[in-house]
Amino acid sequence: MASVTRAGRARPTSGGLELAVWYLIRLTGLGLFVLALSHFLITHVVYDPVEQTGEWIVEERWGSLLWRTVDWLMLSMVIFHSFMGVRTVLRDYTGGMLRAALTMTLYLVGIVLFALGTMAVATMSAPVP
Numbered sequence: 001m002a003s004v005t006r007a008g009r010a011r012p013t014s015g016g017l018e019l020a021v022w023y024l025i026r027l028t029g030l031g032l033f034v035l036a037l038s039h040f041l042i043t044h045v046v047y048d049p050v051e052q053t054g055e056w057i058v059e060e061r062w063g064s065l066l067w068r069t070v071d072w073l074m075l076s077m078v079i080f081h082s083f084m085g086v087r088t089v090l091r092d093y094t095g096g097m098l099r100a101a102l103t104m105t106l107y108l109v110g111i112v113l114f115a116l117g118t119m120a121v122a123t124m125s126a127p128v129p
Contacts, residue, residue, distance in 0.1 A: 021084050028081040035074045062124045075117045083110040 012018040061067045
């Protein structure tokens with residue numbers, strides 16, 4: 001029996017993977033709140049959006065290892081948080097072989113999107129004049 005929280009899904013009492021996912025979804029949600037709010041403030045308040053072009057993003061934003069790391073961290077949290085949330089919904093509303101097939105498909109799509117996003121953030125280079 002799971003213990004009931006004030007809001008959201010009850011915390012699993014069995015421990016293991018389910019409890020780890022339960023905690024990680026909450027931690028990534030908090031992290032995403034901070035990262036998304038700071039991303040919005042930096043790109044729309046600190047810097048003038050009129051001056052932001054594709055070249056500005058590549059040269060100024062992604063020219064810095066710090067900003068690449070922050071953007072990659074936000075990408076990682078978004079993918080984990082969203083896909084584990086969908087996994088929870090699949091566990092609630094499907095069963096048997098359908099659940100297994102959908103879960104494996106979900107994991108595969110998540111891994112592919114994570115790899116593509118990581119490659120995009122890691123390999124973006126400044127344009128050659």
